[in-house]
Amino acid sequence: MxxxxxxxxxxxxxxxxxxxxxxxxxxxxxxxxxxxxxxxxxxxxxxxxxxxxxxxxxxxxxxxxxxxxxxxxxxxxxxxVFNQELQEKRLMHNLRQYEVPLHRYTALMDLQERNEKLFYKLLIDNVEELLPVVYTPTVGEACQKYGSIFRRPQGLYISLKEKGKILEVLKNWPEKSIQVIVVTDGERILGLGDLGCQGMGIPVGKLSLYTALGGVRPSSCLPVTIDVGTNNEKLLNDEFYIGLRQKRATGKEYEELLEEFMCAVKQNYGEKVLIQFEDFANHNAFDLLEKYRSSHLVFNDDIQGTASVVLAGLLASLKLVGGALADHTFLFLGAGEAGTGIAELIALEISKQTKAPVEETRKKIWLVDSKGLIVSSRLESLQHFKKPWAHEHKPVKGLLDAVKAIKPTVLIGSSGVGKTFTKEVVEAMAALNEKPLILALSNPTSQSECTAEEAYTWSKGKAIFASGSPFDPVEYEGKVFVSGQANNAYIFPGFGLGLIISGAIRVRDEMLLAASEALAAQVSQENYDKGLIYPPFSNIRKISAHIAADVAAKVYDLGLATHLPRPKDLVKYAESCMYSPGYRSYR
Incomplete structure (x- = not known):
């Protein structure tokens, strides 16, 4: 032709x-x-x-x-001839026939490979129904079985075999204008552990949400898996495993591969490409963020995204529980990257509100790890990221004893271990507080510290509850309780869009605080009346535009923006930049 x-x-x-x-x-x-x-x-x-x-x-x-x-x-x-709306209706009808969530997942991935605009149209219009399919909890099962359900490769696989050639590998990707990279090494996928190369389901899923929820163009998104091996014996012995069959590389070999990757990305895509670290193990996650935050535009969703979305829920919950953030006492179960990341952002927000030094505001926040309450007598044996949380207190072993000793108003679970908020723990929180705030954040659903039903029933309907994975509404003594979902998908798509539209070159904590405050401001009185501390996902594109605008405003305020001059109305500008999945007419 x-x-x-x-x-x-x-x-x-x-x-x-x-x-x-x-x-x-x-x-x-x-x-x-x-x-x-x-x-x-x-x-x-x-x-x-x-x-x-x-x-x-x-x-x-x-x-x-x-x-x-x-x-x-x-x-x-x-x-x-079917218009897009009729195609959407037919596909949603077909998807609802599947009883197994993984079958819905594979059907959606097939659609993405066949008709990109229709895939995003489905996802945007049916976000509350389809989010648990393309993201947690179903994406966890998809990663576990990724070798078996693998069809067409999505994203770039960079293994130890590519050492010394990563720049060439990046040039193999057909798109040249990349704005967001989500990268994992597969060592700590959700609460499921080391899934090696099969962790690719996470970057693919996250980037589909960048487009659907944040409006970032799909062609500017690049999923990457860094394959340095796996310590998962089951996968190493699985004939269908798609990754390197070797134990994980560590130390110098690992660091050199990551350094080459980070340098190659900057060389190939420039200073403004956002690199989002996803599901790295604790020791690597903190080190990579610390190492590259001053030289690259980097963001760790497990540390910073989780922290931002939880802080938003806490800020919103003040309308229900009363007082200022500084009036509350926080107890965490879990002191890994999520727990310490959330704790630090809460301390920064209290510091911002009260003008007290962050060293002082940290004292309102207590953490429990596998050895018990983190206290100053344990300081010498603690990992570096736990040390700021070692306060003066006698040693306390279990969570229940810690609740009784600390008397928290807010209980936050980020342990990755299910069923740890026991009946006794929830009852103790309810005895101490008129409206105990309980956040069971671990994913997927099987790893949640408690269910919504347990939280409402054991607290006799007093609890304000939110979780990492979705739960159905609960009826207790004639009243229906709707729990919120502290889902990172509220934050990272709008956050990333804000960085892109401002041309940000670095991420700062002030931007995360701006994102939290923007999300909290989107919770309506109608939401509060249902006991919700997060807005419904049905409004997520509007929410993302407001988050993007506030994040971009902070980028401009800090002098870290390169897209000049600053747009007069950042909300309208953010909305105008968002990808639309409607079909175009060709002639």
Whole structure:
């Protein structure tokens, strides 16, 4: 096919010369999050079977009669023409027939590989129903079985075999304008442990949410798995395992591979690419964040994203429990990257509100690890990230004894161990507080410290409860309780969008506080009346735009923005930059 195809875009036309190759789009999808002042160039447009097999441009039965003639599709499709809404209705009907969540997951991944815009349309319009499928808890099972359900590779796999060649590997990726990379080494996938190369399901899932919930263009997202081996014997002995069959590399070998990766990313994509670390083990997570936060635009969702979303819930909950943040006492079960990350952000927010030094505000926050309450007598044996939380107190062994000794108003679980908020613990919290705030954050559902039903029943309906994984509403003594979900998906898509639209070059804690405050501000009185401390996900694109605007404002205030001048209305600007999954008309 030769000649010129005209494509309708935002009410105008763009002339594109075609010569029968794959499709290139010089403007990006709907020009979202793309610099506008660029010179168009000639690029190729697919036709016939190659168009139907290109997920970014395929519309399936939605191709009109005219498009079928113009693009040599006549006879390659059945005669019926379905609009996108009818396609969506049909697919949702089919998805609801599956009783096994993993079957829904594989069906959605197949759709993403077949028709990208329809996949995102489904996800945006049915976010509350589909979020648990593409994200926690189903994505955890998908990672466990990734070798068995593996179809087409998504993202880049960088293993020890690629050492010395990582820049070349990055150049193999077809997209050149990457704005967000989500990278994992698969060592600590959710609460499921070391899944090695099969952890790729996490970056793929997170980036689909960057697009659906935050409006970041799919072509500017890159999922990466760093494969340094696995210590999971079951996987090493599994004939279908897709990764390196060796024990995990550590020490110098590991550090050199990560250093090469970080340098190659910056060299290939520039200073403004956001690198989100995901599901690294504690020791590596803290070290990588500390090492690269001053030289790269880096963000650890497990440390910073979790902290930001939990702080938002705490700020919102003050409307229900009363007092200021500084009036409360916090007790954590779990002192890993999530627990200490949340604790530090709470201390920073109290410091911001009261002007007290953060060393002082940390004293309102207590942590329990596997050896008991973290106290000053244990200081010498503690890992470095736990040391700021070692306060003066006599040793306390178990969680129940810690609750009785510390008398917290807020109990937060980030242990990755299920069923640890026992009946006795919840009853003790209810005896101490008129409205105990209980957050069971560990994922997936099987690892949750307690269920919503347990929290409401054991506290006799007094608890304000939120969790990491979703729970159904609970009826207790004639009243229906709806629990919130402290889901990182509230924060990271809008946070990332805010960094992108401002052209941020570094992440600072002040930006995380801005994201938390923006999310808390989106909780309505109607939500509070139901006992919710998070807004419904049905409004997530609007929420993400507000978070993006507040984060971007902070980036500009701190002098870390490169997109100048600063837009007058950042909320409107954020909304205007968001990717839209509607079909476009070709002619």
């Amino acid at each position: 030769s000649g010129t195809l005209k494509e309708m875009r935002n009410g105008g036309e763009v002339s594109v010369t075609s010569n029968g190759g794959g499709v290139r789009d010089s403007y990006g999808e709907d020009s979202a999050t793309e610099d506008q002042l660029i010179t168009p160039w000639t690029f190729s447009v697919a036709s016939g079977c190659s168009l139907l097999r290109d997920p970014r441009y395929n519309k399936g039965l939605a191709f009109t009669e005219g498009e079928r003639d113009a693009h040599y599709l006549r006879g390659l499709l059945p005669p019926a």
